[in-house]
Amino acid sequence: MSDLVDVIVVGAGAAGLTAARALVAAGREVVVLEARVRVGGRTLNLEVPGSDTYVEAGGMWVGPGQDRVLALVDELGFATFPTHVQGVNVGEFAGRMTRFSGRIPRLNPLVLADIGLTQLRLDRSARRIPLQAPWTAPHARELDGQTFDTWLRAHSHTAAGRAFFRLITQAVWCAEPEEMSALWAQFYIHSGGGVDSLINTAGGAQQDRVVGGTQRLSIAMAEELGERVVLDAAVTEIDWSDTEVRVRAGQRQWRARHAIVAVPPPLVQRIRFTPGLPAERAHLLQRMPMGWTIKVNVVYDEPFWRAQGLSGQANSDTRALGTVFDAGPPDGNPAVLVGFLEATHAQTASRLTPAQRRAVVLDDLAAYFGPRARNPVHYVEQDWAAEPFSLGCYGAFATPSTLTRFGPELRRPTGPVHWAGTETATRWAGYIDGAIESGHRAAAEILAATAP
Amino acid sequence: MSDLVDVIVVGAGAAGLTAARALVAAGREVVVLEARVRVGGRTLNLEVPGSDTYVEAGGMWVGPGQDRVLALVDELGFATFPTHVQGVNVGEFAGRMTRFSGRIPRLNPLVLADIGLTQLRLDRSARRIPLQAPWTAPHARELDGQTFDTWLRAHSHTAAGRAFFRLITQAVWCAEPEEMSALWAQFYIHSGGGVDSLINTAGGAQQDRVVGGTQRLSIAMAEELGERVVLDAAVTEIDWSDTEVRVRAGQRQWRARHAIVAVPPPLVQRIRFTPGLPAERAHLLQRMPMGWTIKVNVVYDEPFWRAQGLSGQANSDTRALGTVFDAGPPDGNPAVLVGFLEATHAQTASRLTPAQRRAVVLDDLAAYFGPRARNPVHYVEQDWAAEPFSLGCYGAFATPSTLTRFGPELRRPTGPVHWAGTETATRWAGYIDGAIESGHRAAAEILAATAP
Numbered sequence: 040m041s042d043l044v045d046v047i048v049v050g051a052g053a054a055g056l057t058a059a060r061a062l063v064a065a066g067r068e069v070v071v072l073e074a075r076v077r078v079g080g081r082t083l084n085l086e087v088p089g090s091d092t093y094v095e096a097g098g099m100w101v102g103p104g105q106d107r108v109l110a111l112v113d114e115l116g117f118a119t120f121p122t123h124v125q126g127v128n129v130g131e132f133a134g135r136m137t138r139f140s141g142r143i144p145r146l147n148p149l150v151l152a153d154i155g156l157t158q159l160r161l162d163r164s165a166r167r168i169p170l171q172a173p174w175t176a177p178h179a180r181e182l183d184g185q186t187f188d189t190w191l192r193a194h195s196h197t198a199a200g201r202a203f204f205r206l207i208t209q210a211v212w213c214a215e216p217e218e219m220s221a222l223w224a225q226f227y228i229h230s231g232g233g234v235d236s237l238i239n240t241a242g243g244a245q246q247d248r249v250v251g252g253t254q255r256l257s258i259a260m261a262e263e264l265g266e267r268v269v270l271d272a273a274v275t276e277i278d279w280s281d282t283e284v285r286v287r288a289g290q291r292q293w294r295a296r297h298a299i300v301a302v303p304p305p306l307v308q309r310i311r312f313t314p315g316l317p318a319e320r321a322h323l324l325q326r327m328p329m330g331w332t333i334k335v336n337v338v339y340d341e342p343f344w345r346a347q348g349l350s351g352q353a354n355s356d357t358r359a360l361g362t363v364f365d366a367g368p369p370d371g372n373p374a375v376l377v378g379f380l381e382a383t384h385a386q387t388a389s390r391l392t393p394a395q396r397r398a399v400v401l402d403d404l405a406a407y408f409g410p411r412a413r414n415p416v417h418y419v420e421q422d423w424a425a426e427p428f429s430l431g432c433y434g435a436f437a438t439p440s441t442l443t444r445f446g447p448e449l450r451r452p453t454g455p456v457h458w459a460g461t462e463t464a465t466r467w468a469g470y471i472d473g474a475i476e477s478g479h480r481a482a483a484e485i486l487a488a489t490a491p
Numbered sequence: 492m493s494d495l496v497d498v499i500v501v502g503a504g505a506a507g508l509t510a511a512r513a514l515v516a517a518g519r520e521v522v523v524l525e526a527r528v529r530v531g532g533r534t535l536n537l538e539v540p541g542s543d544t545y546v547e548a549g550g551m552w553v554g555p556g557q558d559r560v561l562a563l564v565d566e567l568g569f570a571t572f573p574t575h576v577q578g579v580n581v582g583e584f585a586g587r588m589t590r591f592s593g594r595i596p597r598l599n600p601l602v603l604a605d606i607g608l609t610q611l612r613l614d615r616s617a618r619r620i621p622l623q624a625p626w627t628a629p630h631a632r633e634l635d636g637q638t639f640d641t642w643l644r645a646h647s648h649t650a651a652g653r654a655f656f657r658l659i660t661q662a663v664w665c666a667e668p669e670e671m672s673a674l675w676a677q678f679y680i681h682s683g684g685g686v687d688s689l690i691n692t693a694g695g696a697q698q699d700r701v702v703g704g705t706q707r708l709s710i711a712m713a714e715e716l717g718e719r720v721v722l723d724a725a726v727t728e729i730d731w732s733d734t735e736v737r738v739r740a741g742q743r744q745w746r747a748r749h750a751i752v753a754v755p756p757p758l759v760q761r762i763r764f765t766p767g768l769p770a771e772r773a774h775l776l777q778r779m780p781m782g783w784t785i786k787v788n789v790v791y792d793e794p795f796w797r798a799q800g801l802s803g804q805a806n807s808d809t810r811a812l813g814t815v816f817d818a819g820p821p822d823g824n825p826a827v828l829v830g831f832l833e834a835t836h837a838q839t840a841s842r843l844t845p846a847q848r849r850a851v852v853l854d855d856l857a858a859y860f861g862p863r864a865r866n867p868v869h870y871v872e873q874d875w876a877a878e879p880f881s882l883g884c885y886g887a888f889a890t891p892s893t894l895t896r897f898g899p900e901l902r903r904p905t906g907p908v909h910w911a912g913t914e915t916a917t918r919w920a921g922y923i924d925g926a927i928e929s930g931h932r933a934a935a936e937i938l939a940a941t942a943p
Binding site: 180185186189215217305308309311322325326327328329383386389422424425427430431438440441443444 | 632635636637638640667668669670727757760761767770771773774777778779781783841874876877879882883890891892893895
């Protein structure tokens with residue numbers, strides 16, 4: 040028979056490991072069960088084959104306002120470095136390839152005015168949404184009853200403006216505006232400090248990198264937790280009563296007073312709960328699908344774009360590789376461009392052979408940065424939707440009407456089972472920072488419930 | 492080691508049993524694995540405690556145009572009887588309780604004109620959607636990018652008219668117009684022959700009943716299949732290659748050349764596939780949540796409403812029990828009213844105690860039919876969202892953008908695994924008839940693939 044511990048944590052991403060660490064610090068006995076043979080969830084360092092370097096295949100940036108992840112970076116003794124932004128950006132909008140400084144490309148003044156006004160309205164509407172309970176916003180039901188696309192069509196009056204916000208939607212959520220609730224989109228914007236905060240490098244969510252890669256945060260937390268972390272333990276069943284949980288991974292079983300489930304919503308559905316999850320929670324899970332991105336890291340012998348005065352940042356409202364950044368350190372060694380095939384582009388590209396997909400990516404990079412982009416030293420791609428223990432990336436989003444009907448279930452414990460994961464966060468939902476918030480919150484719930 | 496059969500069918504509802512029967516008729520060796528200790532899926536006869544009668548807790552009607560289920564009724568030697576419709580209907584719309592003949596209550600002429608015109612537009616738009624491939628409709632992307640609520644707001648111009656279509660949405664899909672794609676709603680309307688066909692008793696989907704209950708269709712098919720049907724075998728894993736499937740239910744294992752999975756989309760996510768499902772199929776499943784209904788059968792000592800000249804049909808755009816029918820046979824013995832708590836009403840009612848919920852239901856029945864409704868002989872309820880092997884009812888629907896992005900995956904086989912279930916049907920999707928279509932289609936796919 041298995042020993043009884045205080046808490047079993049399911050999932051060794053940033054959320055689960057944060058929760059485990061907080062519980063251990065409070066003197067609790069904890070076991071962390073992780074399906075993969077690694078920790079870090081949607082953060083991942085990939086060794087570049089044939090080199091002594093790595094690229095980041097998952098969540099890779101931190102930025103101002105992300106206080107929890109920045110505190111963790113400090114606490115664990117890591118450092119950050121700024122994303123390379125010096126130079127001119129490349130943008131292809133409304134059929135024209137342009138080079139520009141700052142955030143907004145040179146566009147027709149009417150389009151610029153449309154984009155500016157739409158963003159103003161978006162931020163203003165987003166700020167009215169209470170982060171703890173978006174479903175209580177005065178306009179919640181109206182917003183949640185429509186797709187983000189419907190909202191954008193009502194507020195943006197040029198085709199180029201709408202294309203711009205489609206690109207932003209793809210880049211921020213790896214989803215299309217047609218599939219997401221307008222309330223979720225605006226909650227998320229508020230949660231991340233506004234549109235500029237979400238999309239900017241300097242001053243925004245893409246401002247800084249963690250030296251050694253963000254996965255090291257999880258690796259360091261797991262090292263602290265030591266043998267409490269069990270890898271290769273994909274949880275299949277959770278039996279629960281008011282006072283106990285039994286968690287099974289295949290033939291193995293663990294028992295505890297409480298559990299924290301810290302995996303994305305669609306993966307919770309893989310676990311057989313006995314008794315079954317309450318219908319409202321089950322229906323919430325059915326209405327939070329994952330985004331889809333294929334992330335590509337392309338390594339060159341040198342950062343040739345920097346020598347041309349280019350920042351390495353590129354966007355296009357039509358190309359498959361809609362978003363590109365310089366992913367190298369300040370000294371440019373290694374020289375890395377990171378690109379994202381997002382939402383529909385990821386789906387379309389997933390049907391290609393690896394060679395065809397590589398050709399599409401290099402074609403787009405060459406269009407942005409010139410023919411030298413066709414000759415990388417290494418090419419590393421990661422399709423998060425093909426990962427059975429992620430099913431997509433960056434995170435789950437809510438379909439229309441989900442938050443207003445089922446939002447209160449997001450963080451409501453189910454008996455002794457508590458819920459974590461970045462999708463349950465109130466600030467920086469969808470980011471590493473939100474994952475850490477959720478881990479702290481779930482741990483605090485259990486500590487409060489078991490206070491002597 | 493388990494024996495190798497030709498086909499394993501997962502799920503012994505009407506879809507799976509139809510497929511199994513067609514395959515056995517063609518000489519194939521078949522095993523049907525059913526999670527429950529009964530067959531019939533979302534059709535279910537419930538014995539009324541303390542009586543010698545039963546009520547139908549699930550799908551209960553058949554109607555004109557449902558050729559496949561009517562053919563099965565004939566083939567198996569069953570009979571049908573007409574739903575009781577004689578008498579006056581009760582409706583509460585825009586705050587007024589009225590009694591009326593026919594389909595449409597007496598309402599303000601402006602509202603009537605609005606409802607009529609909206610229905611005309613709805614049917615006209617629906618007819619343009621190809622049933623085999625709704626995602627190819629000329630206006631598919633526009634429709635799929637919005638919720639059904641957004642579409643209704645653009646086409647119905649009175650609050651009372653929109654309330655009427657909300658009631659219809661709740662009654663037809665057990666969902667709210669805010670959560671469903673307008674393309675899915677209109678595909679479904681076309682699939683079921685138009686709005687009138689979906690909502691009518693005489694001449695529509697509620698016209699007739701099966702003597703003995705619709706579950707008997709599945710029971711009879713299962714009896715024919717005999718020991719091929721294995722109950723209490725909840726499938727947990729499916730390992731597949733191009734040439735073989737291994738299906739596990741806990742410790743037990745079966746092997747076959749092909750499989751047919753005939754369970755609702757959210758339940759497919761409970762099964763661990765190795766290799767994992769292709770990302771496009773996995774994302775389709777993440778975007779098809781179930782509706783939610785609590786179905787209530789209330790048995791009286793006599794059909795007192797008939798004596799008062801009432802048909803037993805009642806609707807309200809505000810009450811929890813929004814839809815009621817007479818569920819008794821022509822002679823009124825037993826005397827049964829069947830009512831539905833649908834969508835948000837089901838969710839709200841699920842939070843009540845059984846006694847509170849019964850009080851709400853009897854209050855509404857008394858408002859429709861007078862105080863005698865408060866004194867039933869038996870009261871039987873079934874919450875389909877609380878059923879771990881259904882997770883909701885009547886069926887799954889598609890959230891916005893799902894059909895256009897992932898619709899082609901609905902019926903695309905995954906290696907040797909074929910997909911059935913009423914949600915994959917082209918005609919009468921969501922109905923028993925659609926389930927039967929899907930079973931025949933899946934069986935035909937395998938027979939075609941294995942033809943000598």
